Amino acid sequence: xxxxxxxxxxxxxxxxxxxxxxxxxxxxxxxxxxxxxxxxxxxxxxxxxxxxxxxxxxxxxxxxxxxxxxxxxxxxxxxxxxxxxxxxxxxxxxxxxxxxxxxxxxxxxxxxxxxxxxxxxxxxxxxxxxxxxxxxxxxxxxxxxxxxxxxxxxxxxxxxxxxxxxxxxxxxxxxxxxxxxxxxxxxxxxxxxxxxxxxxxxxxxxxxxxxxxxxxxxxxxxxxxxxxxxxxxxxxxxxxxxxxxxxxxxxxxxxxxxxxxxxxxxxxxxxxxxxxxxxxxxxxxxxxxxxxxxxxxxxxxxxxxxxxxxxxxxxxxxxxxxxxxxxxxxxxxxxxxxxxxxxxxxxxxxxxxxxxxxxxxxxxxxxxxxxxxxxxxxxxxxxxxxxxxxxxxxxxxxxxxxxxxxxxxxxxxxxxxxxxxxxxxxxxxxxxxxxxxxxxxxxxxxxxxxxxxxxxxxxxxxxxxxxxxxxxxxxxxxxxxxxxxxxxxxxxxxxxxxxxxxxxxxxxxxxxxxxxxxxxxxxxxxxxxxxxxxxxxxxxxxxxxxxxxxxxxxxxxxxxxxxxx
Numbered sequence: 081x082x083x084x085x086x087x088x089x090x091x092x093x094x095x096x097x098x099x100x101x102x103x104x105x106x107x108x109x110x111x112x113x114x115x116x117x118x119x120x121x122x123x124x125x126x127x128x129x130x131x132x133x134x135x136x137x138x139x140x141x142x143x144x145x146x147x148x149x150x151x152x153x154x155x156x157x158x159x160x161x162x163x164x165x166x167x168x169x170x171x172x173x174x175x176x177x178x179x180x181x182x183x184x185x186x187x188x189x190x191x192x193x194x195x196x197x198x199x200x201x202x203x204x205x206x207x208x209x210x211x212x213x214x215x216x217x218x219x220x221x222x223x224x225x226x227x228x229x230x231x232x233x234x235x236x237x238x239x240x241x242x243x244x245x246x247x248x249x250x251x252x253x254x255x256x257x258x259x260x261x262x263x264x265x266x267x268x269x270x271x272x273x274x275x276x277x278x279x280x281x282x283x284x285x286x287x288x289x290x291x292x293x294x295x296x297x298x299x300x301x302x303x304x305x306x307x308x309x310x311x312x313x314x315x316x317x318x319x320x321x322x323x324x325x326x327x328x329x330x331x332x333x334x335x336x337x338x339x340x341x342x343x344x345x346x347x348x349x350x351x352x353x354x355x356x357x358x359x360x361x362x363x364x365x366x367x368x369x370x371x372x373x374x375x376x377x378x379x380x381x382x383x384x385x386x387x388x389x390x391x392x393x394x395x396x397x398x399x400x401x402x403x404x405x406x407x408x409x410x411x412x413x414x415x416x417x418x419x420x421x422x423x424x425x426x427x428x429x430x431x432x433x434x435x436x437x438x439x440x441x442x443x444x445x446x447x448x449x450x451x452x453x454x455x456x457x458x459x460x461x462x463x464x465x466x467x468x469x470x471x472x473x474x475x476x477x478x479x480x481x482x483x484x485x486x487x488x489x490x491x492x493x494x495x496x497x498x499x500x501x502x503x504x505x506x507x508x509x510x511x512x513x514x515x516x517x518x519x520x521x522x523x524x525x526x527x528x529x530x531x532x533x534x535x536x537x538x539x540x541x542x543x544x545x546x547x548x549x550x551x552x553x554x555x556x557x558x559x560x561x562x563x564x565x566x567x568x569x570x571x572x573x574x575x576x577x578x579x580x581x582x583x584x585x586x587x588x589x590x591x592x593x594x595x596x597x598x599x600x601x602x603x604x605x606x607x608x609x610x611x612x613x614x615x616x617x618x619x620x621x622x623x624x625x626x627x628x629x630x631x632x633x634x635x636x637x638x639x640x641x642x643x644x645x
Contacts, residue, residue, distance in 0.1 A: 082120030084108050084609060087571060090128025092116070094561040095135040095546035097539050105133055107567040110609035110627075115563050124611070126604050128571050132538065135546040135561050136163025136227075136568030136607065137522045140316075140503065140553050141342065141374060143193050143511035145173045145231075146186075149219070150203035150589055153226045153622050157509050159599040160523045160579070163568040163607045164550070164558050164631065165509065168232030170318040170342065171277040171293040174208070175216035175233075176241040176263065182208065184245070185237055187286035191402060194390055194512035202589035213263070214270035217630055225628040226620065227607055228568070228636065230555055232316055233267040235277035235304065236285075239292035247292035248285060257303050264304050268311035271632025273553055275305050275313070279320030280342075282394045288403025294320070298327055302334060309335035313633070314554050318342045325360060325371065332369040340552050343506045344373035344496060345380060346489035347429050354492050361501045372552050374505030375496040376487050377525045382515050383440050383482040383595065386413065386472035390515060391485045394427055410477075413469050423465055433483055434464035441480035442471055453481065494535040497544065503552045504544045513594035520579035520597040527578035527600075538574065554634040566636065569606040577601030608636075 083106040092115065093100040106114030106122065114120075142165045144154055157165055167173065172193060177185050186204075190197040210216045213233050220229060239247040242259050252260070264275055277293045285291040296304075301323075305315050315331060317323070319341050328339050344357055357373065364371050382391045392398040397418070401409045412418045426433070437453040448456055457464035471479045487493060496502055509519035522545050530541040550559030557565055580598035588594055598616070605613040610627035612620060620626060629636035 082106065082108065083113065083118065083122035084124070085567075085606065085611060086118050086122035086125045087128050087133050087569065087604070088118070088125055090131045090133035090571060092561060093132055093134040093539055093542045095542055095559050097543045097547075100132065100539060105561065105567075105569060107569075107606070107609045110567060112561060112563050112565055112567045115561060126571060126611075126614070128603070131571050131573050131603055132542070133561070133569060133571050134542045135559050136570050136605065137161045137545040138164045138166075138549040138553075138555060138559050139507050139509060139519075139522070140166045140340070140549040141169045141505040141507055142167055142509040143169060143172060144509060145175075146189065146195070146200055146204060147510045148225055148229070149208075149223065152224050152626055153618065156517075156519050156596050158226055158605055158607075158612055159602065159616070160520050161545075161570040161572065161599070161602055161605055162227060162509075162519075162522060163570070163605065164228040164230065164555060166230040166232065166273065166553055167510075168234045168272075168276050169316055170280070170283070171235035171291070173232070173234035173237050174204075175210060175213045175237060177208070177237050178211060178241060181240050181244070184286055185240060188236060188291060191285050191388075192283045192291055194388065194515045196514070196588060196590070196592035198590040199588040199592035213267040213272065217271055217632065221630050224626040226612055226626045227628045228558065228631050229628060230273040230553060230631045230634065231271070232274050232276040233264055233272045235275070235293035235296065235301075236291050238263060238304070239296070243292070248289040248295060250295060251297055252300050257300050261303050261307065265307040265311075268307055268313050268633075271630065273313060273555070273631065273634050274315055275308055276316040277301055277304070278318035279323035280318040281320055282390075283318065284393055284399045284402060288400055298323070298330070302331055305331050305335055308337050311633070312337070312554065314338040314340065314552070316340050316342070325364065328371050329364060329369055332364075332371055338370040338372060338552055338554070340372045340374055340503060340505070342374050344375050344502065345486040346492040347486040354496060358496065358499050358501065361499075365501050370552075372501060372503050375493070375502045376506040376518070377493065377497060377504060377521055377529055378518055379484045379488045380486040380516070381482055381484050382512070383480055384515050385477055385480055386469065387477040390512065391433070391483055392430065395422075395425065395430075397421060397425065410473065413473055419465060419469060423463075429486055433485075434468070436488070437468070437481050437483040439471070439479075440482045441478070442475065443478070444474060494529070494533070497529060497536060503549055505549065513588065514584075514592070515595070517582050517595035517597050520599065523577055523579045523599050523602065526572065526574070531574060531577070555631055556634045557636065558631070567606055567609040569604070570602065571604040573601040573603060575601070
């Protein structure tokens with residue numbers, strides 16, 4: 081038999097944007113050995129008649145850094161065709177971390193990424209098995225994962241590692257910056273795909289303090305990013321006040337490398353404002369600067385409780401409550417003067433939030449669930465903000481609300497997806513697990529933007545999910561179907577592919593909850609030649625050897641297999 085696996089009779093869309101063509105794919109020893117014609121027999125054959133055969137999807141914006149250590153299957157990303165995930169975005173991660181700082185790092189993730197502290201502590205246990213970033217990569221290889229992993233070294237754990245709790249209080253000294261730069265260089269040498277940081281005003285960590293990276297000045301960030309030029313790596317950033325295209329241009333000129341920033345979303349720049357940002361991005365590209373905004377293909381829908389109201393954390397009057405007691409928070413929620421201040425000082429992206437908000441969970445009156453908050457308030461003759469806070473208080477802050485914060489302008493989203501200087505990202509898979517589920521972005525893109533609206537052709541949609549994100553993040557051997565490349569392959573039905581309804585499950589460590597979406601129309605997912613999923617069912621033992629690899633410097637090394645062979 082010439083092939084370990086053959087996928088026959090499908091429409092091959094190779095990820096480059098080239099027109100699809102009917103043919104077969106032959107796979108042997110983890111690589112593609114035949115493309116178009118594959119006449120020999122195979123140990124296993126998948127009939128792809130009527131289906132699309134394309135490269136595995138590359139998700140460049142995940143936060144699986146902790147979850148991968150208790151969930152080697154990286155649910156739910158492979159369900160939706162993702163075969164490569166990049167972790168460590170926005171400067172967050174769990175390495176390097178000294179033992180005495182572990183709880184502070186987890187509390188930071190709890191606040192800024194909406195992760196359950198109990199789930200994090202239960203899932204990671206007392207002995208993480210690593211302290212440095214290179215040790216973390218080694219642990220990933222030893223433990224194993226279902227899909228390929230690229231890892232960014234994050235500014236927040238790096239700052240905490242060098243500066244301790246001073247990291248959330250002050251600027252770094254020259255000596256501390258030099259030490260951090262050396263650690264970044266070591267991480268890149270060990271295989272990090274880049275350096276990541278954040279200045280976003282929504283990023284608040286433990287005790288109501290800004291995350292460590294927000295205390296860094298531009299000189300510090302430039303110094304820490306400088307080794308990526310030598311290493312041929314990239315920089316990922318979350319922009320914020322005083323840290324946008326001008327500052328990113330300075331870093332790009334100094335390093336000569338790609339920078340991807342989070343995120344260009346509708347509603348951030350005012351009506352039509354995205355066009356100005358796209359025009360400026362094109363000007364920078366003409367100057368030879370690869371400063372690439374990440375765009376999302378779904379509205380940013382957050383399901384939240386007033387226990388941890390993430391959509392409002394950009395407002396100081398909310399973020400400051402994190403530093404106080406729960407009783408103090410409850411008192412503010414009851415205070416009519418405080419409520420009026422909320423109405424008077426809403427930031428622009430939250431204007432009209434009650435009109436975009438659905439009551440998701442309200443046990444005292446289940447009939448109100450899935451109804452619009454503003455509509456219910458009008459029926460009852462009360463202010464909608466008052467109603468939301470009264471519902472929260474009546475349930476000990478357990479009531480849940482779902483609101484579309486950003487990215488609700490369909491026309492603008494289509495323009496951004498079409499722009500040659502953007503990249504599809506921001507799934508946030510692994511983060512905000514109880515608040516949103518955008519790990520299904522890939523199947524949503526294929527269903528909504530390709531099949532339903534026709535905004536993207538099939539070939540454009542597949543390229544957006546495969547070779548384009550791989551190009552931006554320097555993942556050299558993924559994102560294309562080509563003889564000799566690793567066999568990461570997805571087979572899907574273009575007539576049915578999509579994301580299923582969002583549902584809440586309690587499957588995180590300690591019984592913590594999260595939101596999930598089943599994939600529809602994904603026939604098969606292949607990682608490094610191994611059939612990982614077929615017709616929605618895992619084909620590998622989650623406790624046994626798994627096919628993913630650590631993509632050190634964007635490639636799988638000979639020692640990079642993530643499980644014992």
